[in-house]
Amino acid sequence: MVPKVVTDETLLDIVKRYSQYYALPEPLVYAVIHAESSFKPNAVSPAGARGLMQLMPGTALEMGVTDIFDPEQNIAGGTQYLRKMMDLFGDNKSLALAGYNAGPENVKKYGGIPPFEETQSYVKIVLGLESSYAGGAPVSSLRVASAKPLHRIQAAPSKGAYTVVFHSGLTQPADKVEDKEPYWYIEYANRVYPVRKDLVKTVEKG
Template sequence: MPAGTGALTPIPPLFTALASALSAATTVPSTPAAPAPGASAPAASTGPGQAAATAAPTDAASRAAAPAPGTAASGLPPSGTAPPGSLSWAGAAAGLSWPRQVLEALAGAVARRHGLDPALLRAVIQAESGWNPAARSPAGAVGLMQLMPATARELGVTDPLDPVQNLEAGARYLRRQFDRFGDWRLALAAYNAGPEAVEAHGGVPPFAETRAYVEKVLRLWATQAARREEA
Protein backbone atom coordinates (compact mmCIF):
# COMPACT_ATOMS: atom_id res chain seq x y z
CA MET A 1 0.00 0.00 0.00
CA PRO A 2 1.29 3.49 -0.71
CA ALA A 3 2.49 5.74 2.01
CA GLY A 4 -0.22 7.96 3.42
CA THR A 5 -0.74 11.11 1.42
CA GLY A 6 -2.73 14.13 2.43
CA ALA A 7 -5.30 15.92 0.35
CA LEU A 8 -3.97 18.20 -2.34
CA THR A 9 -4.40 21.92 -1.96
CA PRO A 10 -6.87 23.69 -4.25
CA ILE A 11 -5.39 24.67 -7.61
CA PRO A 12 -7.07 27.87 -8.90
CA PRO A 13 -5.95 27.30 -12.53
CA LEU A 14 -7.73 23.95 -12.50
CA PHE A 15 -11.00 25.56 -11.50
CA THR A 16 -10.48 28.31 -14.06
CA ALA A 17 -10.02 25.72 -16.80
CA LEU A 18 -13.13 23.88 -15.67
CA ALA A 19 -15.21 27.05 -15.52
CA SER A 20 -14.11 28.03 -19.02
CA ALA A 21 -14.92 24.58 -20.32
CA LEU A 22 -18.35 24.67 -18.69
CA SER A 23 -19.28 27.94 -20.36
CA ALA A 24 -17.93 26.74 -23.70
CA ALA A 25 -19.83 23.48 -23.53
CA THR A 26 -23.35 24.78 -23.17
CA THR A 27 -24.35 23.29 -26.51
CA VAL A 28 -22.60 19.98 -26.01
CA PRO A 29 -24.88 16.99 -25.28
CA SER A 30 -24.54 15.51 -21.82
CA THR A 31 -23.82 12.06 -23.14
CA PRO A 32 -21.34 12.40 -26.00
CA ALA A 33 -20.23 9.45 -28.06
CA ALA A 34 -17.09 7.70 -26.93
CA PRO A 35 -14.13 7.81 -29.31
CA ALA A 36 -13.49 4.83 -31.51
CA PRO A 37 -11.51 2.10 -29.75
CA GLY A 38 -8.26 0.66 -30.94
CA ALA A 39 -6.19 3.80 -31.12
CA SER A 40 -2.86 4.49 -29.44
CA ALA A 41 -0.68 7.27 -28.28
CA PRO A 42 2.85 8.49 -27.62
CA ALA A 43 4.41 11.15 -25.57
CA ALA A 44 4.34 12.66 -22.21
CA SER A 45 4.13 16.34 -21.50
CA THR A 46 5.95 18.67 -19.24
CA GLY A 47 5.06 19.27 -15.67
CA PRO A 48 5.95 22.04 -13.22
CA GLY A 49 9.72 22.10 -13.20
CA GLN A 50 10.05 18.65 -14.72
CA ALA A 51 10.46 17.24 -18.21
CA ALA A 52 8.12 14.56 -19.45
CA ALA A 53 8.44 11.84 -22.03
CA THR A 54 7.27 13.14 -25.38
CA ALA A 55 8.13 10.40 -27.84
CA ALA A 56 5.62 7.78 -28.87
CA PRO A 57 5.71 4.75 -26.58
CA THR A 58 7.72 2.43 -28.76
CA ASP A 59 9.69 -0.17 -26.81
CA ALA A 60 12.58 2.27 -26.59
CA ALA A 61 10.55 5.44 -26.23
CA SER A 62 8.40 3.99 -23.49
CA ARG A 63 11.49 4.10 -21.34
CA ALA A 64 12.07 7.80 -22.01
CA ALA A 65 13.23 9.19 -18.71
CA ALA A 66 11.06 11.83 -17.10
CA PRO A 67 12.37 13.64 -14.05
CA ALA A 68 10.58 12.37 -10.99
CA PRO A 69 8.70 15.03 -9.05
CA GLY A 70 10.17 13.71 -5.85
CA THR A 71 7.52 11.21 -4.87
CA ALA A 72 8.15 7.51 -4.92
CA ALA A 73 5.51 5.39 -6.52
CA SER A 74 3.64 3.10 -4.28
CA GLY A 75 1.26 0.53 -4.44
CA LEU A 76 -2.41 0.13 -4.61
CA PRO A 77 -3.86 -1.85 -7.46
CA PRO A 78 -4.78 -0.67 -10.90
CA SER A 79 -7.40 1.91 -10.97
CA GLY A 80 -6.33 3.60 -7.81
CA THR A 81 -4.92 6.95 -6.99
CA ALA A 82 -4.45 10.01 -4.92
CA PRO A 83 -6.72 13.03 -5.20
CA PRO A 84 -7.70 16.00 -3.17
CA GLY A 85 -11.00 16.18 -1.42
CA SER A 86 -10.37 19.92 -1.40
CA LEU A 87 -10.78 20.01 -5.17
CA SER A 88 -14.38 18.86 -4.96
CA TRP A 89 -16.96 21.51 -5.59
CA ALA A 90 -18.90 21.19 -2.34
CA GLY A 91 -21.77 19.20 -3.72
CA ALA A 92 -21.98 21.13 -6.99
CA ALA A 93 -20.23 18.41 -8.95
CA ALA A 94 -23.00 15.95 -8.18
CA GLY A 95 -25.55 18.21 -9.82
CA LEU A 96 -23.70 18.61 -13.11
CA SER A 97 -24.28 16.48 -16.17
CA TRP A 98 -20.61 16.80 -17.14
CA PRO A 99 -20.61 17.10 -20.95
CA ARG A 100 -17.77 15.27 -22.69
CA GLN A 101 -16.18 18.56 -23.75
CA VAL A 102 -15.99 19.67 -20.13
CA LEU A 103 -14.46 16.39 -18.99
CA GLU A 104 -11.84 16.50 -21.75
CA ALA A 105 -10.88 20.07 -20.83
CA LEU A 106 -10.62 19.10 -17.18
CA ALA A 107 -8.55 16.02 -18.04
CA GLY A 108 -6.15 18.18 -20.03
CA ALA A 109 -5.68 20.59 -17.13
CA VAL A 110 -5.15 17.77 -14.64
CA ALA A 111 -2.68 16.00 -16.95
CA ARG A 112 -0.54 19.11 -17.35
CA ARG A 113 -0.58 19.68 -13.61
CA HIS A 114 0.96 16.25 -13.08
CA GLY A 115 3.42 16.40 -15.98
CA LEU A 116 1.46 13.95 -18.12
CA ASP A 117 0.66 14.09 -21.82
CA PRO A 118 -3.05 15.03 -21.98
CA ALA A 119 -3.41 12.52 -24.83
CA LEU A 120 -2.19 9.76 -22.52
CA LEU A 121 -4.56 10.63 -19.69
CA ARG A 122 -7.46 10.80 -22.12
CA ALA A 123 -6.48 7.41 -23.51
CA VAL A 124 -6.52 5.91 -20.01
CA ILE A 125 -9.94 7.43 -19.32
CA GLN A 126 -11.32 6.05 -22.58
CA ALA A 127 -9.99 2.58 -21.77
CA GLU A 128 -11.13 2.67 -18.14
CA SER A 129 -14.64 4.12 -18.33
CA GLY A 130 -15.43 5.39 -21.83
CA TRP A 131 -15.77 8.86 -20.23
CA ASN A 132 -18.63 7.81 -17.97
CA PRO A 133 -18.23 9.55 -14.56
CA ALA A 134 -20.70 7.09 -13.03
CA ALA A 135 -19.06 3.94 -14.42
CA ARG A 136 -18.83 1.00 -12.01
CA SER A 137 -17.05 -2.26 -12.73
CA PRO A 138 -18.08 -5.70 -11.43
CA ALA A 139 -14.96 -5.57 -9.25
CA GLY A 140 -16.11 -2.33 -7.64
CA ALA A 141 -13.96 0.24 -9.46
CA VAL A 142 -15.68 3.61 -9.74
CA GLY A 143 -15.68 6.69 -11.93
CA LEU A 144 -13.76 8.04 -14.90
CA MET A 145 -10.47 6.43 -13.95
CA GLN A 146 -12.05 3.44 -12.20
CA LEU A 147 -10.67 3.89 -8.71
CA MET A 148 -11.01 0.91 -6.39
CA PRO A 149 -12.65 1.85 -3.06
CA ALA A 150 -9.63 0.94 -0.92
CA THR A 151 -7.31 2.88 -3.20
CA ALA A 152 -9.57 5.91 -3.22
CA ARG A 153 -9.79 5.91 0.58
CA GLU A 154 -6.05 5.43 1.01
CA LEU A 155 -5.37 8.40 -1.20
CA GLY A 156 -7.92 10.73 0.33
CA VAL A 157 -10.77 10.64 -2.17
CA THR A 158 -14.03 11.49 -0.46
CA ASP A 159 -16.27 11.04 -3.50
CA PRO A 160 -14.95 8.86 -6.37
CA LEU A 161 -17.98 9.83 -8.46
CA ASP A 162 -16.83 13.45 -8.42
CA PRO A 163 -14.95 13.81 -11.75
CA VAL A 164 -12.56 16.39 -10.30
CA GLN A 165 -11.44 14.17 -7.45
CA ASN A 166 -11.42 11.05 -9.61
CA LEU A 167 -9.26 12.61 -12.34
CA GLU A 168 -6.84 14.17 -9.86
CA ALA A 169 -6.49 10.83 -8.13
CA GLY A 170 -6.01 8.81 -11.28
CA ALA A 171 -3.50 11.24 -12.77
CA ARG A 172 -1.46 11.40 -9.60
CA TYR A 173 -1.37 7.64 -9.25
CA LEU A 174 -0.42 7.12 -12.90
CA ARG A 175 2.37 9.68 -12.62
CA ARG A 176 3.71 7.92 -9.56
CA GLN A 177 3.85 4.63 -11.42
CA PHE A 178 5.90 6.23 -14.19
CA ASP A 179 8.22 7.84 -11.65
CA ARG A 180 8.61 4.44 -10.05
CA PHE A 181 9.23 2.34 -13.17
CA GLY A 182 10.46 4.91 -15.72
CA ASP A 183 8.59 3.12 -18.51
CA TRP A 184 5.07 3.81 -19.75
CA ARG A 185 4.28 0.17 -20.46
CA LEU A 186 5.19 -0.74 -16.92
CA ALA A 187 3.39 2.30 -15.51
CA LEU A 188 0.20 1.32 -17.31
CA ALA A 189 0.58 -2.29 -16.22
CA ALA A 190 0.99 -1.09 -12.63
CA TYR A 191 -2.13 1.06 -12.96
CA ASN A 192 -4.08 -1.98 -14.08
CA ALA A 193 -2.59 -4.81 -12.01
CA GLY A 194 -0.78 -2.99 -9.22
CA PRO A 195 2.92 -2.11 -8.87
CA GLU A 196 3.62 -5.19 -6.76
CA ALA A 197 2.55 -7.42 -9.65
CA VAL A 198 4.89 -5.57 -12.02
CA GLU A 199 7.78 -5.94 -9.60
CA ALA A 200 7.00 -9.58 -8.88
CA HIS A 201 7.10 -10.46 -12.59
CA GLY A 202 9.94 -8.13 -13.49
CA GLY A 203 7.83 -6.46 -16.17
CA VAL A 204 4.29 -6.47 -17.53
CA PRO A 205 2.53 -9.31 -15.67
CA PRO A 206 1.49 -12.32 -17.80
CA PHE A 207 -2.18 -11.56 -17.22
CA ALA A 208 -4.27 -11.47 -20.40
CA GLU A 209 -6.36 -8.58 -19.09
CA THR A 210 -3.34 -6.49 -18.16
CA ARG A 211 -1.49 -7.13 -21.41
CA ALA A 212 -4.60 -6.27 -23.44
CA TYR A 213 -5.14 -3.14 -21.33
CA VAL A 214 -1.60 -1.87 -21.87
CA GLU A 215 -1.79 -2.38 -25.63
CA LYS A 216 -5.21 -0.75 -25.82
CA VAL A 217 -4.10 2.36 -23.97
CA LEU A 218 -0.96 2.68 -26.08
CA ARG A 219 -3.05 2.45 -29.25
CA LEU A 220 -5.52 5.03 -27.98
CA TRP A 221 -2.65 7.26 -26.91
CA ALA A 222 -1.08 7.12 -30.37
CA THR A 223 -4.40 7.95 -32.02
CA GLN A 224 -5.08 10.85 -29.66
CA ALA A 225 -1.60 12.22 -30.28
CA ALA A 226 -1.98 11.89 -34.05
CA ARG A 227 -5.23 13.84 -33.98
CA ARG A 228 -3.57 16.54 -31.94
CA GLU A 229 -0.79 16.83 -34.51
CA GLU A 230 -3.34 17.17 -37.31
CA ALA A 231 -5.30 19.86 -35.50
Template sequence: MARRDANGTWILVSRALPPTEPEKLAPAAPISTGKPQLDAVIMEMATKYGVDPRLIVEVIRQESGFNPYAVSPAGAKGLMQLIDGTAARMGTRNVFDVRQNIEGGVKYLRLLLDMFNGDVALALAGYNAGEHRVIRSGYQVPNIAETRHYVKTILARYGKSSHRVAKPKPNAAPVPDEPPPPPLRVFVQDGVILLTNR
Protein backbone atom coordinates in the same frame (compact mmCIF):
# COMPACT_ATOMS: atom_id res chain seq x y z
CA MET B 1 15.64 3.04 -1.68
CA ALA B 2 13.04 5.56 -0.63
CA ARG B 3 12.24 8.99 -1.98
CA ARG B 4 9.38 11.44 -1.92
CA ASP B 5 7.66 12.35 -5.19
CA ALA B 6 6.50 15.85 -6.18
CA ASN B 7 3.20 15.32 -4.36
CA GLY B 8 4.85 14.40 -1.06
CA THR B 9 4.14 10.67 -1.42
CA TRP B 10 6.93 8.36 -0.32
CA ILE B 11 7.93 5.75 -2.89
CA LEU B 12 9.86 2.69 -1.72
CA VAL B 13 11.62 0.75 -4.47
CA SER B 14 14.23 -1.96 -4.63
CA ARG B 15 16.42 -0.07 -7.10
CA ALA B 16 17.55 3.52 -7.45
CA LEU B 17 15.51 5.70 -9.79
CA PRO B 18 16.46 9.15 -11.04
CA PRO B 19 14.26 11.97 -9.79
CA THR B 20 11.50 13.09 -12.12
CA GLU B 21 10.38 16.63 -12.54
CA PRO B 22 6.69 16.77 -13.55
CA GLU B 23 6.93 20.44 -14.51
CA LYS B 24 9.39 19.47 -17.27
CA LEU B 25 6.98 16.84 -18.56
CA ALA B 26 4.40 19.42 -19.66
CA PRO B 27 1.45 18.19 -21.69
CA ALA B 28 2.33 17.74 -25.36
CA ALA B 29 -0.88 18.66 -27.14
CA PRO B 30 -4.45 19.72 -26.45
CA ILE B 31 -7.10 17.03 -26.47
CA SER B 32 -10.78 16.84 -27.36
CA THR B 33 -13.18 14.34 -25.85
CA GLY B 34 -16.15 16.28 -27.22
CA LYS B 35 -16.88 17.50 -23.68
CA PRO B 36 -15.18 20.87 -23.09
CA GLN B 37 -15.59 20.76 -19.29
CA LEU B 38 -14.02 17.29 -19.16
CA ASP B 39 -11.20 18.43 -21.46
CA ALA B 40 -10.50 21.37 -19.15
CA VAL B 41 -10.22 19.12 -16.07
CA ILE B 42 -7.99 16.65 -17.92
CA MET B 43 -5.70 19.44 -19.13
CA GLU B 44 -5.53 20.97 -15.65
CA MET B 45 -4.59 17.66 -14.01
CA ALA B 46 -2.18 16.81 -16.85
CA THR B 47 -0.36 20.07 -16.23
CA LYS B 48 -0.49 19.76 -12.44
CA TYR B 49 0.96 16.23 -12.39
CA GLY B 50 3.07 16.29 -15.58
CA VAL B 51 1.20 13.51 -17.37
CA ASP B 52 0.47 13.62 -21.11
CA PRO B 53 -3.25 14.47 -21.48
CA ARG B 54 -3.54 12.05 -24.42
CA LEU B 55 -2.52 9.22 -22.09
CA ILE B 56 -5.11 10.32 -19.53
CA VAL B 57 -7.81 10.36 -22.22
CA GLU B 58 -6.89 6.83 -23.34
CA VAL B 59 -6.90 5.50 -19.77
CA ILE B 60 -10.36 7.02 -19.21
CA ARG B 61 -11.60 5.62 -22.54
CA GLN B 62 -10.39 2.12 -21.61
CA GLU B 63 -11.44 2.24 -17.97
CA SER B 64 -14.96 3.69 -18.17
CA GLY B 65 -15.76 4.68 -21.73
CA PHE B 66 -16.12 8.25 -20.36
CA ASN B 67 -18.95 7.21 -18.00
CA PRO B 68 -18.44 9.11 -14.71
CA TYR B 69 -20.83 6.73 -12.92
CA ALA B 70 -19.28 3.47 -14.14
CA VAL B 71 -18.83 0.74 -11.52
CA SER B 72 -16.89 -2.42 -12.40
CA PRO B 73 -17.67 -5.90 -11.04
CA ALA B 74 -14.49 -5.50 -8.93
CA GLY B 75 -15.85 -2.28 -7.40
CA ALA B 76 -13.73 0.24 -9.34
CA LYS B 77 -15.63 3.50 -9.75
CA GLY B 78 -15.89 6.60 -11.87
CA LEU B 79 -14.12 7.82 -14.98
CA MET B 80 -10.70 6.46 -14.03
CA GLN B 81 -12.13 3.42 -12.21
CA LEU B 82 -10.56 3.95 -8.80
CA ILE B 83 -10.90 1.15 -6.28
CA ASP B 84 -11.64 2.28 -2.74
CA GLY B 85 -8.10 1.66 -1.47
CA THR B 86 -6.48 3.62 -4.29
CA ALA B 87 -9.03 6.43 -3.96
CA ALA B 88 -8.25 6.73 -0.25
CA ARG B 89 -4.51 6.55 -0.91
CA MET B 90 -4.77 9.39 -3.46
CA GLY B 91 -7.04 11.50 -1.24
CA THR B 92 -10.16 11.10 -3.41
CA ARG B 93 -13.25 11.47 -1.23
CA ASN B 94 -15.98 11.28 -3.89
CA VAL B 95 -15.08 8.90 -6.72
CA PHE B 96 -18.15 9.98 -8.71
CA ASP B 97 -17.07 13.61 -8.73
CA VAL B 98 -15.43 14.08 -12.14
CA ARG B 99 -12.72 16.44 -10.90
CA GLN B 100 -11.81 14.37 -7.84
CA ASN B 101 -11.81 11.10 -9.79
CA ILE B 102 -9.57 12.45 -12.53
CA GLU B 103 -7.22 14.02 -10.01
CA GLY B 104 -6.99 10.75 -8.06
CA GLY B 105 -6.42 8.71 -11.22
CA VAL B 106 -3.81 11.08 -12.66
CA LYS B 107 -2.04 11.36 -9.30
CA TYR B 108 -1.86 7.55 -9.18
CA LEU B 109 -0.65 7.37 -12.79
CA ARG B 110 2.09 9.91 -11.94
CA LEU B 111 3.11 7.81 -8.93
CA LEU B 112 3.35 4.74 -11.18
CA LEU B 113 5.32 6.61 -13.85
CA ASP B 114 7.76 7.71 -11.13
CA MET B 115 7.92 4.23 -9.65
CA PHE B 116 8.67 2.62 -13.03
CA ASN B 117 11.13 5.25 -14.25
CA GLY B 118 8.79 6.74 -16.85
CA ASP B 119 7.98 3.39 -18.51
CA VAL B 120 4.43 3.95 -19.78
CA ALA B 121 3.75 0.23 -20.35
CA LEU B 122 4.72 -0.66 -16.77
CA ALA B 123 2.75 2.28 -15.37
CA LEU B 124 -0.34 1.13 -17.27
CA ALA B 125 0.18 -2.45 -16.10
CA GLY B 126 0.43 -1.17 -12.53
CA TYR B 127 -2.73 0.89 -12.99
CA ASN B 128 -4.60 -2.19 -14.17
CA ALA B 129 -3.16 -4.99 -12.04
CA GLY B 130 -1.44 -3.16 -9.18
CA GLU B 131 2.16 -2.06 -8.88
CA HIS B 132 3.00 -5.06 -6.69
CA ARG B 133 2.26 -7.42 -9.60
CA VAL B 134 4.59 -5.49 -11.91
CA ILE B 135 7.35 -5.63 -9.31
CA ARG B 136 6.79 -9.36 -8.66
CA SER B 137 6.97 -9.94 -12.42
CA GLY B 138 10.52 -8.60 -12.49
CA TYR B 139 9.53 -5.10 -13.64
CA GLN B 140 7.69 -6.49 -16.66
CA VAL B 141 4.06 -6.40 -17.72
CA PRO B 142 2.58 -9.30 -15.71
CA ASN B 143 1.56 -12.42 -17.61
CA ILE B 144 -2.13 -11.71 -17.09
CA ALA B 145 -4.19 -11.73 -20.31
CA GLU B 146 -6.44 -8.86 -19.23
CA THR B 147 -3.48 -6.69 -18.23
CA ARG B 148 -1.51 -7.40 -21.41
CA HIS B 149 -4.59 -6.57 -23.52
CA TYR B 150 -5.19 -3.40 -21.48
CA VAL B 151 -1.61 -2.18 -21.98
CA LYS B 152 -1.49 -3.04 -25.70
CA THR B 153 -4.86 -1.39 -26.38
CA ILE B 154 -3.99 1.86 -24.63
CA LEU B 155 -0.49 2.06 -26.10
CA ALA B 156 -1.84 1.46 -29.61
CA ARG B 157 -4.40 4.25 -29.25
CA TYR B 158 -1.91 6.50 -27.49
CA GLY B 159 0.51 6.08 -30.37
CA LYS B 160 3.19 4.22 -28.45
CA SER B 161 2.57 0.76 -29.87
CA SER B 162 6.29 0.30 -30.46
CA HIS B 163 6.66 -0.05 -26.69
CA ARG B 164 7.79 -3.53 -25.77
CA VAL B 165 4.88 -5.17 -23.95
CA ALA B 166 5.36 -8.89 -24.40
CA LYS B 167 9.15 -9.13 -24.14
CA PRO B 168 11.07 -8.70 -20.88
CA LYS B 169 13.64 -5.96 -20.43
CA PRO B 170 17.18 -7.30 -21.01
CA ASN B 171 18.32 -6.70 -17.44
CA ALA B 172 15.03 -7.45 -15.68
CA ALA B 173 15.26 -9.74 -12.69
CA PRO B 174 14.11 -13.30 -13.41
CA VAL B 175 10.78 -14.31 -11.93
CA PRO B 176 11.29 -17.06 -9.34
CA ASP B 177 9.41 -20.37 -9.64
CA GLU B 178 8.36 -20.23 -6.01
CA PRO B 179 5.31 -18.25 -4.93
CA PRO B 180 5.98 -14.60 -4.12
CA PRO B 181 6.20 -13.46 -0.51
CA PRO B 182 3.06 -12.01 1.03
CA PRO B 183 2.47 -8.36 0.17
CA LEU B 184 3.89 -5.72 2.44
CA ARG B 185 1.46 -3.97 4.73
CA VAL B 186 2.03 -0.36 5.61
CA PHE B 187 1.27 1.08 9.02
CA VAL B 188 1.79 4.63 10.18
CA GLN B 189 2.30 4.85 13.90
CA ASP B 190 3.32 8.04 15.70
CA GLY B 191 4.63 9.49 12.44
CA VAL B 192 6.76 6.41 11.71
CA ILE B 193 6.07 4.28 8.63
CA LEU B 194 6.31 0.57 9.34
CA LEU B 195 6.47 -2.02 6.56
CA THR B 196 5.71 -5.62 7.38
CA ASN B 197 4.84 -8.80 5.52
CA ARG B 198 2.89 -10.14 8.48
Protein backbone atom coordinates in the same frame (compact mmCIF):
# COMPACT_ATOMS: atom_id res chain seq x y z
CA MET C 1 -26.72 8.40 -5.60
CA VAL C 2 -27.50 11.13 -8.11
CA PRO C 3 -25.79 10.16 -11.40
CA LYS C 4 -22.83 12.37 -12.25
CA VAL C 5 -22.59 14.06 -15.63
CA VAL C 6 -19.74 15.91 -17.31
CA THR C 7 -19.75 17.95 -20.52
CA ASP C 8 -17.04 17.61 -23.16
CA GLU C 9 -15.86 21.15 -22.41
CA THR C 10 -15.55 20.45 -18.68
CA LEU C 11 -13.84 17.12 -19.31
CA LEU C 12 -11.27 18.71 -21.60
CA ASP C 13 -10.53 21.39 -19.01
CA ILE C 14 -10.14 18.87 -16.17
CA VAL C 15 -7.88 16.57 -18.17
CA LYS C 16 -5.72 19.47 -19.34
CA ARG C 17 -5.24 20.87 -15.83
CA TYR C 18 -4.37 17.60 -14.11
CA SER C 19 -2.27 16.28 -16.99
CA GLN C 20 -0.15 19.40 -16.75
CA TYR C 21 -0.03 19.29 -12.95
CA TYR C 22 1.21 15.68 -12.88
CA ALA C 23 3.34 16.01 -16.02
CA LEU C 24 1.41 13.41 -18.00
CA PRO C 25 0.62 13.47 -21.73
CA GLU C 26 -3.01 14.51 -22.23
CA PRO C 27 -3.54 11.81 -24.90
CA LEU C 28 -2.45 9.17 -22.37
CA VAL C 29 -5.00 10.35 -19.81
CA TYR C 30 -7.77 10.33 -22.44
CA ALA C 31 -6.69 6.82 -23.45
CA VAL C 32 -6.88 5.55 -19.87
CA ILE C 33 -10.34 7.08 -19.35
CA HIS C 34 -11.51 5.64 -22.69
CA ALA C 35 -10.26 2.15 -21.83
CA GLU C 36 -11.34 2.20 -18.19
CA SER C 37 -14.85 3.64 -18.30
CA SER C 38 -15.74 4.69 -21.84
CA PHE C 39 -16.09 8.21 -20.40
CA LYS C 40 -18.91 7.15 -18.04
CA PRO C 41 -18.55 8.97 -14.67
CA ASN C 42 -20.79 6.46 -12.84
CA ALA C 43 -19.06 3.29 -14.07
CA VAL C 44 -18.47 0.45 -11.57
CA SER C 45 -16.35 -2.61 -12.42
CA PRO C 46 -16.75 -6.16 -11.05
CA ALA C 47 -13.61 -5.57 -8.96
CA GLY C 48 -15.10 -2.46 -7.34
CA ALA C 49 -13.26 0.21 -9.32
CA ARG C 50 -15.34 3.33 -9.87
CA GLY C 51 -15.62 6.48 -11.93
CA LEU C 52 -13.98 7.81 -15.08
CA MET C 53 -10.50 6.48 -14.27
CA GLN C 54 -11.81 3.43 -12.40
CA LEU C 55 -10.20 4.08 -9.02
CA MET C 56 -10.29 1.36 -6.39
CA PRO C 57 -11.76 2.63 -3.09
CA GLY C 58 -8.47 2.38 -1.18
CA THR C 59 -6.51 4.08 -3.94
CA ALA C 60 -9.09 6.87 -4.10
CA LEU C 61 -8.76 7.51 -0.37
CA GLU C 62 -4.96 7.50 -0.55
CA MET C 63 -5.15 10.06 -3.37
CA GLY C 64 -7.41 12.32 -1.28
CA VAL C 65 -10.61 11.61 -3.21
CA THR C 66 -13.74 12.04 -1.10
CA ASP C 67 -16.34 11.60 -3.87
CA ILE C 68 -15.13 8.82 -6.16
CA PHE C 69 -17.83 9.49 -8.79
CA ASP C 70 -17.14 13.23 -9.04
CA PRO C 71 -15.45 13.68 -12.45
CA GLU C 72 -12.88 16.23 -11.29
CA GLN C 73 -11.97 14.35 -8.11
CA ASN C 74 -11.75 11.05 -9.96
CA ILE C 75 -9.48 12.45 -12.66
CA ALA C 76 -7.39 14.26 -10.03
CA GLY C 77 -6.95 10.99 -8.16
CA GLY C 78 -6.43 8.92 -11.30
CA THR C 79 -3.75 11.19 -12.75
CA GLN C 80 -2.03 11.39 -9.37
CA TYR C 81 -1.96 7.59 -9.17
CA LEU C 82 -0.79 7.25 -12.78
CA ARG C 83 2.05 9.66 -12.04
CA LYS C 84 2.87 7.55 -8.97
CA MET C 85 3.12 4.48 -11.23
CA MET C 86 5.29 6.39 -13.72
CA ASP C 87 7.66 7.44 -10.93
CA LEU C 88 7.73 3.93 -9.48
CA PHE C 89 8.70 2.37 -12.81
CA GLY C 90 11.14 5.00 -14.05
CA ASP C 91 8.74 6.67 -16.50
CA ASN C 92 8.31 3.38 -18.36
CA LYS C 93 4.83 3.92 -19.77
CA SER C 94 4.08 0.25 -20.39
CA LEU C 95 5.04 -0.79 -16.85
CA ALA C 96 3.15 2.16 -15.37
CA LEU C 97 -0.01 1.13 -17.24
CA ALA C 98 0.47 -2.48 -16.15
CA GLY C 99 0.75 -1.28 -12.55
CA TYR C 100 -2.36 0.84 -12.97
CA ASN C 101 -4.27 -2.19 -14.25
CA ALA C 102 -2.93 -5.13 -12.25
CA GLY C 103 -1.34 -3.41 -9.27
CA PRO C 104 2.34 -2.48 -8.82
CA GLU C 105 3.06 -5.60 -6.76
CA ASN C 106 2.33 -7.80 -9.76
CA VAL C 107 4.68 -5.79 -11.98
CA LYS C 108 7.44 -6.19 -9.38
CA LYS C 109 6.64 -9.88 -8.93
CA TYR C 110 6.97 -10.69 -12.63
CA GLY C 111 9.70 -8.18 -13.41
CA GLY C 112 7.64 -6.60 -16.17
CA ILE C 113 4.13 -6.67 -17.57
CA PRO C 114 2.36 -9.54 -15.77
CA PRO C 115 1.39 -12.55 -17.93
CA PHE C 116 -2.32 -11.88 -17.51
CA GLU C 117 -4.27 -11.70 -20.75
CA GLU C 118 -6.28 -8.68 -19.60
CA THR C 119 -3.21 -6.72 -18.51
CA GLN C 120 -1.22 -7.56 -21.65
CA SER C 121 -4.19 -6.45 -23.77
CA TYR C 122 -4.81 -3.37 -21.61
CA VAL C 123 -1.31 -2.00 -22.12
CA LYS C 124 -1.43 -2.49 -25.90
CA ILE C 125 -4.89 -0.99 -26.26
CA VAL C 126 -4.20 2.05 -24.08
CA LEU C 127 -0.99 2.82 -25.96
CA GLY C 128 -2.89 2.47 -29.24
CA LEU C 129 -5.62 4.80 -28.02
CA GLU C 130 -2.98 7.28 -26.87
CA SER C 131 -1.59 7.36 -30.40
CA SER C 132 -5.07 8.01 -31.78
CA TYR C 133 -5.66 10.93 -29.42
CA ALA C 134 -2.16 12.28 -30.02
CA GLY C 135 -2.90 12.14 -33.74
CA GLY C 136 -5.76 14.56 -33.31
CA ALA C 137 -8.82 12.44 -32.61
CA PRO C 138 -11.67 15.01 -32.44
CA VAL C 139 -13.36 15.96 -29.19
CA SER C 140 -16.62 14.45 -30.42
CA SER C 141 -14.93 11.04 -30.60
CA LEU C 142 -14.55 11.03 -26.82
CA ARG C 143 -18.15 9.91 -26.48
CA VAL C 144 -18.74 7.81 -29.57
CA ALA C 145 -20.90 4.76 -29.04
CA SER C 146 -18.05 2.48 -30.10
CA ALA C 147 -15.90 3.62 -27.19
CA LYS C 148 -16.25 0.65 -24.87
CA PRO C 149 -14.38 -0.05 -21.63
CA LEU C 150 -12.12 -3.10 -21.54
CA HIS C 151 -13.97 -4.69 -18.63
CA ARG C 152 -17.62 -5.17 -17.79
CA ILE C 153 -19.45 -2.24 -16.23
CA GLN C 154 -22.19 -3.02 -13.74
CA ALA C 155 -24.30 -1.47 -10.99
CA ALA C 156 -22.25 -2.79 -8.06
CA PRO C 157 -19.04 -4.75 -7.40
CA SER C 158 -19.09 -8.53 -7.69
CA LYS C 159 -18.89 -10.83 -4.66
CA GLY C 160 -15.65 -12.40 -3.48
CA ALA C 161 -14.52 -14.65 -0.64
CA TYR C 162 -14.12 -11.44 1.36
CA THR C 163 -15.64 -7.98 1.29
CA VAL C 164 -13.39 -5.08 2.23
CA VAL C 165 -15.39 -2.23 3.77
CA PHE C 166 -13.77 1.20 3.76
CA HIS C 167 -14.43 4.10 6.13
CA SER C 168 -15.73 5.97 3.07
CA GLY C 169 -18.62 3.47 2.91
CA LEU C 170 -17.41 1.92 -0.35
CA THR C 171 -16.64 -1.78 -0.66
CA GLN C 172 -14.60 -4.04 -2.89
CA PRO C 173 -14.47 -7.84 -3.23
CA ALA C 174 -11.37 -9.89 -2.45
CA ASP C 175 -10.34 -13.47 -3.12
CA LYS C 176 -7.56 -13.20 -0.57
CA VAL C 177 -6.57 -10.65 2.09
CA GLU C 178 -3.11 -10.68 3.69
CA ASP C 179 -2.10 -8.77 6.80
CA LYS C 180 1.27 -7.10 6.21
CA GLU C 181 1.63 -4.12 8.54
CA PRO C 182 0.76 -1.35 7.90
CA TYR C 183 -1.20 -2.65 4.88
CA TRP C 184 -3.85 -5.08 3.87
CA TYR C 185 -2.79 -6.76 0.62
CA ILE C 186 -6.05 -7.26 -1.26
CA GLU C 187 -6.09 -9.77 -4.12
CA TYR C 188 -8.93 -10.12 -6.60
CA ALA C 189 -8.95 -11.55 -10.15
CA ASN C 190 -5.12 -11.51 -10.42
CA ARG C 191 -4.86 -7.95 -9.14
CA VAL C 192 -3.04 -7.18 -5.91
CA TYR C 193 -3.55 -3.86 -4.10
CA PRO C 194 -1.73 -2.77 -0.94
CA VAL C 195 -4.18 -0.66 1.08
CA ARG C 196 -3.34 1.21 4.27
CA LYS C 197 -5.10 -0.37 7.24
CA ASP C 198 -6.28 2.97 8.59
CA LEU C 199 -8.48 3.36 5.49
CA VAL C 200 -10.28 0.05 6.09
CA LYS C 201 -13.20 -0.24 8.49
CA THR C 202 -13.50 -4.02 8.41
CA VAL C 203 -12.80 -7.12 6.34
CA GLU C 204 -15.79 -9.45 6.20
CA LYS C 205 -15.98 -13.04 4.99
CA GLY C 206 -18.34 -13.67 2.09
